Amino acid sequence: MKFAHVLGSLVLASCFYLFVFEDSASAMMDTGSRGSEVEHMQRVLEKLEYFHTTPTGYYGSVTKEAVRDFQADFGLRADGVAGTNTLNMLSNLEMIAHVVHGESRGEIYEGKVAVASVILNRVQSSEFPGSTYGVIYQQNAFTALNDGQYWLTPDASSYRAAKDAYFGWDPSEGATYYYNPSGVSDEWIYSRDVIKTIGQHVYAR
Template identity: 30%
Template sequence: MSRKTYSLSAVAIAATAGLSFSSADGAGAFAQDAAALPAADQTATTAEELVEIVPQATVFVSEEVVQPVAEETADEPNAEITYNAASLRELVSKVDQSDDMSEQMRCLAGAVYFESRGEPLAGQLAVAQVVINRADDRRFPASYCGVVYQRAQFSFVKNGRMPRIKTGSAAWDRAKSIARIAHEEMWESEAGEAVYFHANYVRPSWSRRKTRTAQIDTHIFYR
């Protein structure tokens, strides 16, 4: 049997699209809509032909659906930023020097500032490395502030307090950058695994029992 094609009015199309085949009420609504068609369409349109306009059968897929996760970028929180620098000085100039620091990072930067702000950058990085190494060593307190404020360890600490820092100075900006570089291991320090250091114009008795790792300007470092 040949199949006929009909041009339905907008009313018929809307009625057909809203058709429900799961209830008797839907069938009744279908009959009413068909009766509302023009005479020419009513005679040509039969229930058999109209029911050919049906939704496609639902196909269920048993396979697992995997949604790809977008890779994190440097603009997103917690994304690791890589700084390309040919020298420590260049790296210091690129690293963020924001005053928005945690207490622990402020302690680390404070040690750099008070112990080595007159030293070359490599010497400042070495001082920061000593504080970090001590915090990782079970013989010392397990935090940067604990290391810095440990009794009789750093001469700049007076009565358990750190002196006031000139926060608007270039020396403090450098100290903050050095602290972050050391903390995030952006640049390898010449001090290596050192946990002690002293100025070269003194010779403490304990230095004879330690292994020297480096001398940078006026500071000598030991492990």
């Protein structure tokens, strides 16, 4: 599974994303925690289909069980405590969901998973930065970062696409590039070997 290969390269997302802590000791939430960070985590878990009630901002037994289920699926220590590794994984999924929503929200679901897969394929490639954050924030890597669509709120299907890509579904068949031929501004992209087309996106390596 792809998440096993990228877990070691996870980084705490900065600025907009999920959780920003001054030190790793504070990067933890558990039963009794409350506040906006807990509520945000609950909303992300809800879109990932782990949290099945209204987010409250309180870390109770329902949240603990949702975190435990998430951890078990992603190969993390399933203790129900939202520590550094768990928060990093959630942050990575959230970043990918933002790219998916910004770049492919009009595409069929397979196309959304393919866009998420390209991000993960880049993380694993020596030709790109070795972390989700590094890949997504690499200069001019994704149009959505440049035109602001990255900052739109992702829908649940964008989170599911990120999750499915982490679990190994790669409709792009190993692609590290994709583009919409009608919006190409740099013809260099045409030098890449085309793998397939899904919807309006051409996938290449």
